[in-house]
Amino acid sequence: MNFKRCYIEISKSNFRDNLKGLRNILPEKTNIIGIVKADYYGHGAWQLAQIMKEEGVKDFAVASLSEAIELRNAGLEDAILILGYTSQDQWLLAREYNCVLSIVDYSHAVRINEFCKENRIQLKVEVKVDTGMNRIGVNPELSREQIKTIYNSPYLIVNGTYSHLCRSDSFEESDRQFTYRQKETFDRFLNRVKSLGLNTGRVHLSASAGILNYPEFVYDFVRPGFMLLGFDVGLVEKKYERKPVMSWKSQVEMVKTVGANQGISYGHIYISDKERKIASISVGYGDGYPRRLSNQGYVLINGQKASIVGRICMDQMMVDVTDIKAVKAEDEVVLIGKSGDLEISINELASLSDTIVDEIVCNLNARVDKYFID
Numbered sequence: 001m002n003f004k005r006c007y008i009e010i011s012k013s014n015f016r017d018n019l020k021g022l023r024n025i026l027p028e029k030t031n032i033i034g035i036v037k038a039d040y041y042g043h044g045a046w047q048l049a050q051i052m053k054e055e056g057v058k059d060f061a062v063a064s065l066s067e068a069i070e071l072r073n074a075g076l077e078d079a080i081l082i083l084g085y086t087s088q089d090q091w092l093l094a095r096e097y098n099c100v101l102s103i104v105d106y107s108h109a110v111r112i113n114e115f116c117k118e119n120r121i122q123l124k125v126e127v128k129v130d131t132g133m134n135r136i137g138v139n140p141e142l143s144r145e146q147i148k149t150i151y152n153s154p155y156l157i158v159n160g161t162y163s164h165l166c167r168s169d170s171f172e173e174s175d176r177q178f179t180y181r182q183k184e185t186f187d188r189f190l191n192r193v194k195s196l197g198l199n200t201g202r203v204h205l206s207a208s209a210g211i212l213n214y215p216e217f218v219y220d221f222v223r224p225g226f227m228l229l230g231f232d233v234g235l236v237e238k239k240y241e242r243k244p245v246m247s248w249k250s251q252v253e254m255v256k257t258v259g260a261n262q263g264i265s266y267g268h269i270y271i272s273d274k275e276r277k278i279a280s281i282s283v284g285y286g287d288g289y290p291r292r293l294s295n296q297g298y299v300l301i302n303g304q305k306a307s308i309v310g311r312i313c314m315d316q317m318m319v320d321v322t323d324i325k326a327v328k329a330e331d332e333v334v335l336i337g338k339s340g341d342l343e344i345s346i347n348e349l350a351s352l353s354d355t356i357v358d359e360i361v362c363n364l365n366a367r368v369d370k371y372f373i374d
């Protein structure tokens with residue numbers, strides 16, 4: 001049954017092409033960690049992980065243990081790194097589900113170590129190093145003793161060491177300098193670990209913007225997220241054509257003609273100036289459509305633009321179809337994607353709603369059905 005109320009279509013072939021394109025620009029020895037958190041930014045973590053596996057990706061990362069367990073329960077057997085914080089009550093479960101924990105600061109490392117010692121177990125960890133984002137990560141100036149406590153512990157299996165760039169999506173000189181300083185700080189930390197005769201495990205630094213803008217930052221792995229979905233976040237080099245993976249669609253529910261001076265939707269913030277043909281469509285902020293596009297923004301119907309009129313409701317919104325011929329119930333409505341010769345890109349929708357693409361895709365509600373096509 002194809003529920004046409006409000007749904008996204010995910011182009012598997014575009015995703016695969018984007019992934020192959022990434023492979024072509026990466027050094028031979030650099031591997032990929034598939035960043036599939038937040039249901040791979042609303043695109044379907046499990047399904048896209050399958051395509052990544054077919055293309056040789058063997059490592060994945062998510063934000064939380066619950067996301068990891070969901071993927072394990074779906075059948076993903078490959079390595080999973082948890083990028084976010086895990087608390088003590090989750091550590092045994094993380095071990096049971098064979099996940100790698102991130103160490104978010106030195107005290108976290110000490111607590112995990114003590115826990116393992118008390119329970120006579122080992123846990124797999126990766127050391128996140130804070131090189132300037134000031135989000136999570138150990139201080140790169142850890143003392144030699146502190147480094148040894150982590151890397152030399154019989155209880156911690158250090159699978160890797162990584163950091164995250166926070167200004168790599170800008171070409172401003174100050175941002176570029178900062179990004180190089182982050183890399184230097186990271187390298188210095190790695191060298192200090194190695195100079196103590198200890199093993200850093202696998203090393204990774206760059207997410208999408210870093211991969212595209214700083215190809216000279218070469219380590220064992222990269223962590224691409226948004227770039228494989230074909231949209232742009234921040235300023236990034238156009239190294240190869242990346243195709244949009246998601247289209248977002250809905251349908252017309254009914255069409256009616258209203259006379260002049262008629263208010264539409266809650267609060268009547270739109271009043272018709274003359275007789276107008278209005279279509280109600282099956283999408284609202286309850287699906288994740290940005291409410292701030294009330295009385296702004298547009299959708300595509302039969303290859304033509306239809307402006308949003310009045311407040312967007314939870315499950316519906318109204319659009320002006322006065323100039324579109326023969327609109328009827330169940331006609332396709334394109335919210336993101338192509339209709340005839342026109343296209344609304346996700347970047348355009350994000351900028352119209354004064355937000356970022358990531359927020360649009362992460363706000364898609366679970367009731368928005370996903371169809372994997374081609």
Ligand SMILES: Cc1ncc(COP(=O)(O)O)c(C=O)c1O
Nearest residue numbers: 035083164207208223224225226
């Ligand atoms: C630690 C880490 N690595 C990789 C990514 C993927 O980032 P992007 O989607 O920008 O490629 C993220 C996303 O937030 C992240 O937090």
